[in-house]
Amino acid sequence: MIRHKERAYGSPAASGWRIIAALAVLIAAIGGNAIAASSDGEFHALMDRAQNEIKAADWTSLVRTAERLCALRTDNIWANYYRGLALTNSGRSAEGEECLKKAIAIDNTVFWPHYMLFFNYFNRGRPEMHAHARNVMQRITPALIQSNPRDIRIFYVVYAGSLINGTDMNGAQAVLQKGIGFFPKDPILRSQYAFTFFRRDMKTWERLSRETLSLIPHEEQTARGTYALPLRGSMIKVHQGNNETISHLGLLNGYDWDFVRVDERGAYGRNGAKKEGHAIFGAIVYAAADGVVYFVEDSSPDTEPMRNHPTAAPNRIIIQHPNGEMTSYIHLMKGSVRVKPGDAVKRGQPIGRVGSSGSTVDIPHLHFGVSRDSHSVEAKITGFELLTNGSWSDPGPRVLRKNDIVRRK
Numbered sequence: 001m002i003r004h005k006e007r008a009y010g011s012p013a014a015s016g017w018r019i020i021a022a023l024a025v026l027i028a029a030i031g032g033n034a035i036a037a038s039s040d041g042e043f044h045a046l047m048d049r050a051q052n053e054i055k056a057a058d059w060t061s062l063v064r065t066a067e068r069l070c071a072l073r074t075d076n077i078w079a080n081y082y083r084g085l086a087l088t089n090s091g092r093s094a095e096g097e098e099c100l101k102k103a104i105a106i107d108n109t110v111f112w113p114h115y116m117l118f119f120n121y122f123n124r125g126r127p128e129m130h131a132h133a134r135n136v137m138q139r140i141t142p143a144l145i146q147s148n149p150r151d152i153r154i155f156y157v158v159y160a161g162s163l164i165n166g167t168d169m170n171g172a173q174a175v176l177q178k179g180i181g182f183f184p185k186d187p188i189l190r191s192q193y194a195f196t197f198f199r200r201d202m203k204t205w206e207r208l209s210r211e212t213l214s215l216i217p218h219e220e221q222t223a224r225g226t227y228a229l230p231l232r233g234s235m236i237k238v239h240q241g242n243n244e245t246i247s248h249l250g251l252l253n254g255y256d257w258d259f260v261r262v263d264e265r266g267a268y269g270r271n272g273a274k275k276e277g278h279a280i281f282g283a284i285v286y287a288a289a290d291g292v293v294y295f296v297e298d299s300s301p302d303t304e305p306m307r308n309h310p311t312a313a314p315n316r317i318i319i320q321h322p323n324g325e326m327t328s329y330i331h332l333m334k335g336s337v338r339v340k341p342g343d344a345v346k347r348g349q350p351i352g353r354v355g356s357s358g359s360t361v362d363i364p365h366l367h368f369g370v371s372r373d374s375h376s377v378e379a380k381i382t383g384f385e386l387l388t389n390g391s392w393s394d395p396g397p398r399v400l401r402k403n404d405i406v407r408r409k
């Protein structure tokens with residue numbers, strides 16, 4: 001059986017600085033107190049400019065503005081915070097870390113530099129992230145949640161997702177129980193909590209995963225766009241389809257697919273004991289629609305069938321599409337990824353190869369799914385032919401089902 005757990009939780013498990021970009025508009029308002037307290041005209045004007053640059057996510061300009069703010073008021077908490085925010089979002093997280101630490105040293109009681117330092121560590125996979133996350137959780141109050149619910153919710157989603165990807169299910173459960181206590185009907189937090197039971201208590205996992213489907217209206221579980229088959233060649237089989245109890249269930253990945261390749265006899269390859277013996281291993285993966293690369297992982301080893309790496313996240317590509325949806329291509333071959341974050345890609349463009357990476361891959365396959373607003377959505381696939389009773393035909397846009405055998409037109 002093919003089992004899987006990895007997605008960018010909220011994608012959440014993905015590129016942290018892009019999450020920060022979405023949060024910064026709300027956080028920016030906090031700087032108003034510093035403006036009111038300053039009698040310096042230039043400082044006042046620069047603070048106004050900084051907030052506008054944050055709203056526009058213009059991090060390059062914000063770096064310059066914040067540097068001038070720090071030159072004028074080297075010990076001002078908001079000048080250092082804005083500079084740390086800008087550097088973190090500009091891919092200069094090491095420099096951003098120093099600015100955020102300085103802001104904390106100036107006034108340890110202010111929440112947001114602590115909050116942003118967590119994401120700074122998260123971006124780089126720094127081990128300090130865990131201790132700092134506990135520090136952030138201790139500072140979360142009901143008043144803070146009431147005034148900034150979206151920001152606090154995202155913290156819990158991202159941190160729990162990182163623990164899940166690291167297979168620390170007990171730690172993730174503790175974080176999620178706290179988050180769910182604040183956000184009892186949040187579908188993503190509840191979906192993550194359900195997943196912490198995967199392979200440990202499958203009945204509980206199945207029950208909780210099915211319950212999450214009722215937390216979002218059904219129409220919001222349907223994709224806006226249609227997508228091309230991400231593989232080419234003949235005899236591509238849907239090994240696992242939508243909302244099956246192997247591993248695709250609930251809001252996190254319930255509408256995803258696992259693709260393999262079979263021969264005329266239905267066999268997956270010539271030697272199932274070796275990854276190279278599976279026909280799908282090494283197959284080229286293609287972008288399912290136009291978009292921009294959002295996240296890439298390409299360093300995890302490929303494992304032999306049924307000998308999963310105990311903790312490794314899968315190699316994967318996540319692409320953001322203009323309609324607000326994302327496609328995920330998971331369990332890719334180590335070193336095969338051809339794109340990087342920020343690259344524009346076209347439908348049908350080669351982006352990597354099928355591998356067997358990750359802690360829940362079991363056998364080589366491509367895990368492919370479409371998501372929106374951090375949860376899986378049911379999408380129709382186009383541009384393929386379906387094998388039915390020995391004949392190939394074009395069924396039109398269709399949600400692929402378990403055991404369907406297809407080929408790209």
